Amino acid sequence: MPELARLLRGAQAAGKRSGEPMSRRYSAYSAALVVSVCLLIVVFSHQLGGAGTALDRSALLDLGRTIQGWSSSEDDGVDGSGRAALIQAVVAEQRLLVAREMAGYRYPEGRYNISARSLADLVPEQGGEPVRNVVITTWRSGSTFLGDVLNSHPANFYHYEPLLDYDIVQVRGGPLGARAVSTMRALLNCNYSALDHYLDYGKDHVWLFTHNTRLWEQCQRHPHICWLPAFLTPFCRLFPFQSMKVVRLRLALVEEMLADPRLKVRVLLLVRDPRGTLQSRKHRDWCPGNPDCMEPARLCADLVADYGAALRLSSKYPDRFKAVRYEDLSVEPYRGVKELFQFFGLDFHPSVQAFLDTHTKVNVGGVSSTYRNSKSAPFHWRQDLTHREVRAIQRVCRPAMGYWGYRRAVNSSHQREFDPLGEFRLA
Ligand SMILES: *[C@@H]1O[C@H](CO)[C@@H](O)[C@H](O)[C@H]1NC(C)=O
Ligand SMILES: *[C@@H]1O[C@H](CO)[C@@H](O)[C@H](O)[C@H]1NC(C)=O
Ligand SMILES: *[C@@H]1O[C@H](CO)[C@@H](O)[C@H](O)[C@H]1NC(C)=O
Numbered sequence: 094m095p096e097l098a099r100l101l102r103g104a105q106a107a108g109k110r111s112g113e114p115m116s117r118r119y120s121a122y123s124a125a126l127v128v129s130v131c132l133l134i135v136v137f138s139h140q141l142g143g144a145g146t147a148l149d150r151s152a153l154l155d156l157g158r159t160i161q162g163w164s165s166s167e168d169d170g171v172d173g174s175g176r177a178a179l180i181q182a183v184v185a186e187q188r189l190l191v192a193r194e195m196a197g198y199r200y201p202e203g204r205y206n207i208s209a210r211s212l213a214d215l216v217p218e219q220g221g222e223p224v225r226n227v228v229i230t231t232w233r234s235g236s237t238f239l240g241d242v243l244n245s246h247p248a249n250f251y252h253y254e255p256l257l258d259y260d261i262v263q264v265r266g267g268p269l270g271a272r273a274v275s276t277m278r279a280l281l282n283c284n285y286s287a288l289d290h291y292l293d294y295g296k297d298h299v300w301l302f303t304h305n306t307r308l309w310e311q312c313q314r315h316p317h318i319c320w321l322p323a324f325l326t327p328f329c330r331l332f333p334f335q336s337m338k339v340v341r342l343r344l345a346l347v348e349e350m351l352a353d354p355r356l357k358v359r360v361l362l363l364v365r366d367p368r369g370t371l372q373s374r375k376h377r378d379w380c381p382g383n384p385d386c387m388e389p390a391r392l393c394a395d396l397v398a399d400y401g402a403a404l405r406l407s408s409k410y411p412d413r414f415k416a417v418r419y420e421d422l423s424v425e426p427y428r429g430v431k432e433l434f435q436f437f438g439l440d441f442h443p444s445v446q447a448f449l450d451t452h453t454k455v456n457v458g459g460v461s462s463t464y465r466n467s468k469s470a471p472f473h474w475r476q477d478l479t480h481r482e483v484r485a486i487q488r489v490c491r492p493a494m495g496y497w498g499y500r501r502a503v504n505s506s507h508q509r510e511f512d513p514l515g516e517f518r519l520a
Contacts, residue, residue, distance in 0.1 A: 176317070180324045183311055184331065190307075191216075191331050194247040198440065205438035206412060215333030217283055225281050225356060226437045228338040229347060230363035231263070231395065232386060233373035235419035235471070237304075238452070239363060240338040242430055244306060245448035246439050250332035252280045253304040256341040258294035261383035263395060264342045273342050274349060281337065281356060283329035285322035292320045307332075334439065343395055345402040351410050358413070359437055362403055365419040365471070366499045366513060367392050367490045368483055372474035389486045396493035407519045418497065420471045420514055426453040472513065480505035 192212065200214075201207035213219045226243065230236040244251045255277050256264065264273045279288060295301035302319070303309050308328065312319035329335075350358050371389055380386040406414040415436050422429040426449055434441045474483075480502065487494065487501050494501065498517030502508035 177323075179315065180318055180321075180327070183315060183318065183324070184327050187307070187311065187328060188331050191248045191333070195333065198247060198442070201438060205435065207438045209333075212333060216331060218327065218330040221333065222357065223333050223335045224438045225358045226334075226336045226361070226439075227277070227281075227347065227350070227358055228336075228361045228363055229342060229344050230338065230340055230365075231370065231392070232261075232340050232380070233370050233377070234340070234363055234365035235423065236338050236340060236363055239422070239433075240304065240336070241452070242445065242448060243336040243338075243437070243439075244304065245445050246334060246434075247442055247444055248307075248332055249334040249336055250307065250329055251305040252277075252335065252337035253301060254340065255280050255291065255337060256339060257298060257301050258290055259341055261379055261386050262341060263385040263391070264346065265395075265398075266343075266346065270342070270346050274346055277337065277339065277342075277347075278350060278353075278356065280329075281335055281350075281358065283326055283335075285325040285329070288322070292322070292325075296320050343402070344399045344406070348402070348406065351406065351413060360406070360410075360414050361433065361436070362399060362414075362416040363419060363422075364396065364399070364416060364497055366474070366497075367396060367493060368478060368486050368499075368513075369420075369471055369474045371486060372477050390489045393490035393493035396490070396497060400493070400496040403519055416519060418514075418517070423469070423471045424514075475502070475508050475511075475513070480508050483508055 195212050198212075200210050202210045207224065209215045209221070209224075213221050215221045215223050217223055228236055228239055228243070240251065240253065243249060256273050259269070259273070262269075264270050276288065276291060279285070285292070291301075302312055308319075308325075311328070318324040344360075344362050347358075347360050350356055351360060367389060370392060374380045374386055377386075385391055403414070403416045407416070415433075417429070417433065422433075430445065430449060431441050434445065439445075478486075483502050491501075496517065498515040500511065500513050500515045502511060502513070
């Protein structure tokens with residue numbers, strides 16, 4: 094591409110020197126020709142990951158027109174070759190968008206134990222190894238926010254709730270567990286070839302994809318290719334950062350993923366006070382009637398089991414496993430997210446900063462003002478639940494709360510003003 098830029102400059106200079114209308118026109122034609130050739134290369138070359146920025150804008154515009162041409166015939170049912178061409182063009186367009194998002198990015202270059210120094214080092218389609226992060230948690234634990242924070246990082250591909258098609262069920266092991274982990278691995282490897290159930294479910298439950306904003310933008314423009322493995326696999330393979338959040342799988346089951354040296358995945362366990370989780374679930378219409386969602390005993394048995402798994406994983410994979418409490422993150426979102434990004438091997442990019450600026454309220458008084466503020470989401474349960482309800486939860490959740498450092502409310506006035514956060518340690 095630099096050679097082409099030089100050629101263009103040369104042609105312009107030649108036109109200026111001669112000063113003749115005829116040769117100016119000639120040089121304009123030759124420049125147009127060079128540009129067209131260049132665009133063709135951009136459109137049809139798969140090798141061109143790091144497209145230069147100078148031609149980005151015009152290349153994208155041209156691609157947009159090309160794609161529009163193909164797209165307009167989509168409704169009439171494009172034949173196989175038309176569809177393949179459309180997929181190729183959309184993938185080529187996204188390749189440029191990824192390169193644009195990554196302009197000026199601070200590559201790890203050895204920080205966070207990641208050696209990557211260029212986009213190609215991270216992009217699967219170019220033989221690179223993406224940064225893969227998984228958040229394990231359960232329903233109503235603040236993971237939507239955390240997932241969206243991760244997705245505010247440049248060029249992130251967000252595998253939102255890969256087990257959405259399992260319905261309101263916790264996966265704790267057995268054949269279901271094996272199937273769940275294999276789905277998660279397939280997605281983290283951008284292999285959509287055997288995910289029919291996942292994809293069929295998504296067609297009627299589009300929020301499977303809507304949180305994956307970069308994918309969803311293309312899906313809205315090209316609904317006919319959105320759910321096709323032939324599109325999703327190459328599209329996913331463009332992205333240097335792959336994140337996933339899962340609310341339906343217990344922590345012990347991710348150990349085999351952590352153990353896989355080719356996956357190099359980092360896993361975060363996000364924990365929330367069971368009183369807050371259960372209060373929040375009360376307001377969801379999909380929860381009642383599903384014991385894995387409604388029963389405090391099940392939630393807290395999972396919290397105890399997760400603690401045991403967290404102990405084991407944090408000693409075995411100290412650099413690739415971490416546990417964090419939702420309340421700690423909410424009380425100090427900037428510090429919390431910065432630490433998490435460090436752990437995940439992600440740059441605390443201005444786009445992340447901007448996301449936090451618009452999605453969190455600064456709590457001037459720090460911890461104490463936050464937990465005293467009844468409006469602050471993590472502590473809402475203290476006003477919303479009766480002391481009777483809280484006592485019932487505390488009765489079955491005593492061990493879980495002890496392990497994760499949540500203090501008990503002793504009476505109803507205490508409940509409304511105490512700081513529920515004690516210490517927890519994974520040692
Ligand atoms: C870095 O990664 C290698 C394997 O990829 C691992 O053996 C080593 O413990 C890691 N070191 C740190 C500090 O994360
Ligand atoms: C993708 O997954 C399928 C089914 O599990 C498998 O047969 C195939 O080898 C995988 N492809 C790649 C490139 O790993
Ligand atoms: C509630 O508990 C607190 C803390 O133990 C105690 O100081 C207070 O007297 C109790 N209030 C009532 C009404 O029992």
